[in-house]
Amino acid sequence: MAQPTDNLKVVDAEPQPIPGDAGSSNQALNPNVLLNNTLDGFATLSSKFNPFAQKLGKGIGQVRQYAQERLGTAEGITELPEEYKELEKRVDALRSVYVNLLKVSRTYNNPSYDYPVQLQESLAGIGNTFTTQFQNLALSPAERALAEQQQQQQQSPEKQHPKTLSHALSRVAATGSQTVGVEDALGTALFKVASISEKVGDARVNMDQAITTKFNQPMQTTLNTAIEQALKARRNVQSVRLSLDACKARYRAARPDRQDAAQLEVEQAEDQFIAAVEEATSLMKSALENPEPFRNLADLIAAQAAYFKEAHELLAELAPELDEIQVTQESLHRNRQE
Secondary structure, eight states: OOOOSTTTOOOOSSOOOOTTOTTHHHHHTOHHHHHHHHHHHHHHHHTTSTTSHHHHHHHHHHHHHHHHHHHTOOOSOOOOOHHHHHHHHHHHHHHHHHHHHHHHHGGGGSTTTTOTHHHHHHHHHHHHHHHHHHHHTTSOHHHHHHHHHHHHHHHHHHHTSOOSHHHHHHHHHHHHHHHHOTTSHHHHHHHHHHHHHHHHHHHHHHHHHHHIIIIIHHHHHHIIIIIHHHHHHHHHHHHHHHHHHHHHHHHHHOOGGGHHHHHHHHHHHHHHHHHHHHHHHHHHHHHHHOOHHHHHHHHHHHHHHHHHHHHHHHHHHHHHHHHHHHHHHHHHHHHHHO
16 A cells, blocks of 8 residues: 655555556556546645645645546545535526526617617618718818718717617608608608607617616626625535545545644644535525515516506507597598598
């Protein structure tokens, strides 16, 4: 059996190959033996670079323990409390809920989510701008400056319109009203549609802003703080647990004259493990008991309710006016036919 060196070497679970032994090549290829030999080499090297040797040695012990657990050759793996493991599952589920909600609700960050044609119009606008700039290259500096100024004046009003479906409907209805004339019945109807559609679009923009500030941002903040702190504490528990099991492995392999020191390392590692578990447990409970998501959900629904109420009131006001215009025009049409 191999003897530990500087309290860093873990006794291999497999016997070391003996020179000339017929099975030495097979043992040399054993993954556990290869792992230990490699890490022993790093541990021996680290002892020559004090004061970092002890820290590096502990890191190598964690890597060794993790690799042995993955290979299924580790012994005496420290179990986590059942309450802790149950909290882990609940926190993972909570994080999944946050992530999935934000995947959908981030749609409200994009004003044109209900008007995909806006993307095509934007691409067309970029193409027209490139064509115009290319044509302006043939102009003199003074003519080019004048052309660019006129182009900016033409584009400025368009840029002021929010990129929503209701605002797009308002713009085309307003253009149609001007085309046929407001004095015409159709022009009047189109003007009314344009006016109400713009107000509906404004209400939708207000809803989007409210959801962004009162739901998306707070949910993302909670995800980045309370939940992330709990996950960070869990990662620390895993690291400390690996260190504890590595210390236990060194204790089992220690020579009699090193057992007291190895036992002390185990006791210190156990204290660190208990403290880490308690901290992670506290942070996970705090994340799960956080009442903020309830407020966020209430704000989300309140913003939607306010928008739909205002939109309903506006459209309910417009509908009778359009019905009246329709009845009048149908009556005039019948009279002309008689």
